[in-house]
Amino acid sequence: MKLLKDKVKSEGLVLAKGVLKVDSFLNHQMDPFLMREIGREFKSRFADERITKVLTIESSGIAPGIMTALELEVPLIFARKQKSLTLTEDIFVEKVYSFTKRETNEITVSKKFIAPGERVLIIDDFLANGEAAFGLARIVEQAGASVAGIGIVIEKSFQPGRGLLLEAGYRLESLVRIASLDDGQVAFVEETP
Template structure:
């Protein structure tokens, strides 16, 4: 998706050789119109998969997942990282390691929101080592639903997540794949 690559070039900030900051349009401030274009692209790529639910982890995955769900006309479910007093106790739980936070946490999805007949598309902002995607995929499997695929807005191609998912036979679509980052420059595959 050339418009995404151009937006990353113009607005992204290379923090280090492994950290790309895109908080001006993706994961702090949201460019709503551009996010709808992201949703349209994911919907186009997965149009033949008969998706019934789009799923992500709070918080940064919500915007691209919501726009994708809106275009597909299906509900969006997000895994919670914390337990609120109002959250159901009948939940699927998986542990996920966060690359950016350097910590492990439990993600939870209420069982009533995933059904055996569902075909689930997982969407996230970044794909680095694949831990978040695999955690969500495990929840999908536990529910008896089918995993239709995984979509990442930005994949760090120099980290192992994309290869890990594809080697497991999981259809993985990334809208922009970063090959490497040098000083202030992002090089795409």
């Protein structure tokens, strides 16, 4: 997706240890026109998947998620993240480890919002190790629904998430793929046209 690639080039900051900071348009300040284009792009990529719901995780997944849901004309659900919680029978819970924050969160979705047989599109802002995407996928599967696809805004292709998700059989679409962040530079994966 050219518009997004241009934004990463012009506004992305490479910090130490493979961290790409995109807080001027995706993670803290958000460009609403870019979000709308992201929604349109995911819609065109997953148009044939008969999606019934979009699922994302708070907080940075919500803006791309709601725009995708708008284009696909289905509801958005966002999973909540918490350090620990009192379990109840009404929610699906999965543990997700964050390598960046070095902590495990529990992510939750109310059982009433995913029904057996639904076709759920998972959307997230970043893919690195795949922890969040797998956690969301396990929730969809707990519900007896199926993962119709996984849509990622920025994929760090040099980390294991992509390989693991493909190996597990999921359909993965990443709008921008980053080959490396070495020497403070963003290098993109060359896509064959």
